[in-house]
Amino acid sequence: MRYRVTLIEGDGIGPEVTGATCRILEAAGAPVEWERVTAGERAFAEGGHPLPEAVIESLRRNRVGLKGPLGTPKGSGYRSANVQLRQKLQLFVGWRPVRSLPGIASRYSDVDVVVLRENTEGLYAGIEHQIRDDTVVSLKLSSRGAATRIARWAFEYARNHGRRKITVCHKKSVLPLGDGAFVDAFFEVGQDYPFMAQEEASLDQISMSLAEDPSQFDVLLLENLYGDILSDLCAGLVGGLGVVPGANVGHEVALFEAVHGTAPDIAGRGIADPLAVLLSGCLMVEWMGAHDVGRRVRDAIDVVLEAGQVRTGDLGGTANTEEFAQAIIDAMEGRP
Ligand code: NAI
Secondary structure, three states, rough: OOEEEEEEEEOOOOOHHHHHHHHHHHHOOOEEEEEEOOOOOHHHHHOOOOOHHHHHHHHHHEEEEEEEOOOOOOOOOOHHHHHHHHHHHOOOEEEEEEEOOOOOOOOOOOOOEEEEEEOOOEEEEEEEEEOOOEEEEEEEEEHHHHHHHHHHHHHHHHHHOOOOOEEEEEEEEEEEEOHHHHHHHHHHHOOOOOOOOEEEEEHHHHHHHHHOOOHOOOOOEEOHHHHHHHHHHHHOOOOOHOOOEEEEEEEEEEEEOOOOOOOOOOOOOOOOHHHHHHHHHHHHHHHOHHHHHHHHHHHHHHHHHOOOOOOOOOOOOOOOOHHHHHHHHHHOOOOO
């Protein structure tokens, strides 16, 4: 049985890193067939729109996608295709598992935190008004429905993935209504999961504790802006955005993607690090139930990183994208 997966190569380094990822997943025996569609700057140049309807249709049909980074066409007047994808497909969960990797220098070696970010509300609703010449009001949207929806997803995720504890993040001291409702919804849903440890902590408290000792956290549940910031902070604990996978998930569609951008400074040179998209690809095949394929690729990544001989420039090495991809395929096939 093979599954059709929507593939958006993306802009800048996107085709290079997704190309390497597809090659490795295919070598690992991933049961997928790619349906290629174009979004972002390339789609804008070709057809005048960064998110053609064909992309949305393909994702709705296949329900799973892998995406390279997308650039926002300058001066086009369009909102980012990434934001549009999340809104049109109601990809309400930003899912970023952050784990230490062998041989990657960072402050901690035992990080294993999953960051879950509410993707659709908060300040990203984009509600701003100029109320006086020198004054703007930027509104933060918080609905009980969205808070309950992501809380339910978080508990189901934690239960199905063997996690122990969920910490909900807030700034209730200054936003007792909005953030208060986010926390209340979390504990209300949590009553259905009495076997899961559940706690609340303020944004400032979590930020300090993450820097001091990230091992005290397991799953973090955050509204949009806090999630945006703390997910990058967590990435920084294990070596940065280049080594962290991600996905945006809704009830109908799951779109797997790296969190880094199009890296225009190195695009087209074949030297980009494919690791973040590759790890996102591992998450994707595991999500589809092909755990053996994900494990095979992850083990090979660990072997290559631990040996430290073949690395791309961002990790202090001299290998290019294809050499790194080949090293992983060789490790999977038992070649030194
Ligand atoms: P960026 O992540 O593209 O680049 C920041 C730095 O990291 C650059 O020095 C780049 O060379 C390096 N870098 C990023 N990914 C790398 C990789 N895989 N291997 C080696 N080095 C890597 O961020 P920037 O410059 O802020 O954004 C560039 C474009 O990407 C913008 O148009 C932005 O809108 C878009 N972007 C798209 C995202 C997405 O589609 N999810 C996320 C972030 C930015």
